[in-house]
Amino acid sequence: MLSLKLKSNPPELDLHKAVSDNRLLGLWRLMSGYRWLYLGAAVSLAIAATSKTLTFMLLRYLVDEVLTKGRFGTILLWVALGFIGLALFEGTFSFTSGRLAAMTAEGITRRLRNYLYDHIQRLSFAYHAKMATGELIQRSTSDVDALRRFFSDQAIGICRVFLLFAINFTALLDLNVTLALISTIAIPLVLLVSLYFFKRISKAYEAFQEQEATLSTTLQENLSGVRVVKAFARQNFEMDKFESDNLEKFKRGKHLVLMNALFWPLSDTLCGLQMIAGFLVGALMAIDGTISLGTYMAYIGLVGAIIFPMRSLGRLIVQMSTGLVSYQRVAKILKEEREPLQEGNHQPAGNVKGELAFKNVSFEYEADNPVLKGVNFLCLPGQMIALMGSTGSGKTSLVNLLPRFYDVTGGVIELDGVDLRQYPRRYLRQQIGIVEQEPFLFSRTIRENITYGVGRDVPQIEIEAAAQAAAIHDVILSFPEGYNTLVGERGVTLSGGQKQRVAIARTLLKDPRILILDDSTSSVDTETEAAIRKALEHLMKNRTSFVIAHRIQSVMNADQILVFDKGEIVQHGSHADLVNQPGIYRQIFDIQTRIESEVEKEVASA
Ligand code: DCP
Ligand code: MG
Numbered sequence: 001m002l003s004l005k006l007k008s009n010p011p012e013l014d015l016h017k018a019v020s021d022n023r024l025l026g027l028w029r030l031m032s033g034y035r036w037l038y039l040g041a042a043v044s045l046a047i048a049a050t051s052k053t054l055t056f057m058l059l060r061y062l063v064d065e066v067l068t069k070g071r072f073g074t075i076l077l078w079v080a081l082g083f084i085g086l087a088l089f090e091g092t093f094s095f096t097s098g099r100l101a102a103m104t105a106e107g108i109t110r111r112l113r114n115y116l117y118d119h120i121q122r123l124s125f126a127y128h129a130k131m132a133t134g135e136l137i138q139r140s141t142s143d144v145d146a147l148r149r150f151f152s153d154q155a156i157g158i159c160r161v162f163l164l165f166a167i168n169f170t171a172l173l174d175l176n177v178t179l180a181l182i183s184t185i186a187i188p189l190v191l192l193v194s195l196y197f198f199k200r201i202s203k204a205y206e207a208f209q210e211q212e213a214t215l216s217t218t219l220q221e222n223l224s225g226v227r228v229v230k231a232f233a234r235q236n237f238e239m240d241k242f243e244s245d246n247l248e249k250f251k252r253g254k255h256l257v258l259m260n261a262l263f264w265p266l267s268d269t270l271c272g273l274q275m276i277a278g279f280l281v282g283a284l285m286a287i288d289g290t291i292s293l294g295t296y297m298a299y300i301g302l303v304g305a306i307i308f309p310m311r312s313l314g315r316l317i318v319q320m321s322t323g324l325v326s327y328q329r330v331a332k333i334l335k336e337e338r339e340p341l342q343e344g345n346h347q348p349a350g351n352v353k354g355e356l357a358f359k360n361v362s363f364e365y366e367a368d369n370p371v372l373k374g375v376n377f378l379c380l381p382g383q384m385i386a387l388m389g390s391t392g393s394g395k396t397s398l399v400n401l402l403p404r405f406y407d408v409t410g411g412v413i414e415l416d417g418v419d420l421r422q423y424p425r426r427y428l429r430q431q432i433g434i435v436e437q438e439p440f441l442f443s444r445t446i447r448e449n450i451t452y453g454v455g456r457d458v459p460q461i462e463i464e465a466a467a468q469a470a471a472i473h474d475v476i477l478s479f480p481e482g483y484n485t486l487v488g489e490r491g492v493t494l495s496g497g498q499k500q501r502v503a504i505a506r507t508l509l510k511d512p513r514i515l516i517l518d519d520s521t522s523s524v525d526t527e528t529e530a531a532i533r534k535a536l537e538h539l540m541k542n543r544t545s546f547v548i549a550h551r552i553q554s555v556m557n558a559d560q561i562l563v564f565d566k567g568e569i570v571q572h573g574s575h576a577d578l579v580n581q582p583g584i585y586r587q588i589f590d591i592q593t594r595i596e597s598e599v600e601k602e603v604a605s606a
Contacts, residue, residue, distance in 0.1 A: 010114075019331045027324075037100055041096075041156055048093035123339060129365075134213060160312075165306060194317040202324065260318070267315070271310055278299075340425065353513070360375070360410065382543065388550070431513045433507035433515050441487045444488075470504040472535075518548045
């Protein structure tokens, strides 16, 4: 039964609901499904501890009742067997207890890790925009590991402390009441010292973890931004920054170690003094005959057994602070609301038609800092809308409203006459395809990257058709392993234009009704641009398309061109309309044609 349970997956638990501001309650809930197992660990521990204590009691019996009274013979054999039996019991059950505690801890953290991974990818865009990746990684690795230690060592350790204390104190009382009380006199003192350090070490550990998160963010950003670092030859600057973060971590680590270094000898000294006092009193009592020799010998063993938990109690209380801090840090993520994917009552059976109406739309990331203001336009199904405008004018923000990465803060966007907010996000996102300027490809095969969003087995013919339409098929075939070539770290590195075309193939396969192309052709050479433009024309056919571009050539064929400035539409019309009126569009047109004709002239003269 036990092994069955262990092999299967961890029991389901909605950790978002189970999270609590009360850390102990939260940890208790985290154990759901594992409490019996943990109880098993505690019971095994109790058996092991009792066996150990009984060994000392048996020792007293041996000295006082057998040896002193000169009773040899079979009784001696029984006593010997008793010692062996108790030793076996102690060994077996303390092993079992450790195993069960470790299994509980592994199970709980495995479930927690899986849940966190899933939870994090379901949080909103806004959350990911403000939360550093390194911080999230730190919390789902190092902090989760601290929680594992909490369950496998610390919580069961506390349990052990109380068990050992209760059992051995009972045994001590049985030996001699005065002696028992004298041997535990320092306990309140040790507790006080522990509590004093608990708070300080908690704080020091929290500061340390925070700094470690900062450091891993720095590292992670430096690695993903390594091109920029190299291109700007900023290695020294980055090194200095890392060094100063690292120094700060070192300082905080030093403080943490100092706190521990102060606490442990202090509590050890208290415990040591306590032990010596006990031995002295015990010896005096044995000399003047108040207690027997056997009692004194058992007492010496038991004192060790009762001082040990006292010593570890302090340590455990202090170490537990790390588990509690880590719980708090993980709970902060668990507490975040997920982005609802299904919410919304308008879900047409088939695809949308793709008519979009922006009615006085405004949007802000932060209160009182509008990024879009009073945006009005109507886009008919299948039309191509081009967005132009200086950087930061709100183009990306506008298209991010369509898949509801963010929701409008004023006005309304209607899709086929229905408020966008009535559509479930999941459905909307199935209807919309996005090709970003620097598309992200996974470190998987090209085939997996192309079929990423489809969610079914796609026949090779379909994949190749999409790749052909995206003008990337021939490139893929030129790789030794064709469609099975790995992309990224362990495989081929694709150029920006190639990546884009893989992304276009990916979007073609998805076959969305609405298409968003963000800056898709601004960063490639003319030949690639021609190939991409052809691929894009293919992609845009019969779909409502939003194209963000900087080149006039990319937007000339659009049904409507919207020119943005500071979040407002300042010009709106077809290429023919806009080129004939004064304004930003005409200026861009003039500049670009002038540059082009100059380039042509130079090429001709060369
Ligand atoms: N902004 C923000 N928070 C975000 C994203 C953007 O506060 N998560 C701000 C930065 C800009 C404004 O919103 O001031 C508009 O940003 P956009 O990304 O929408 O701008 P564009 O896409 O028009 O600029 P570019 O052409 O550079 O892509
Ligand atoms: Mg943008």
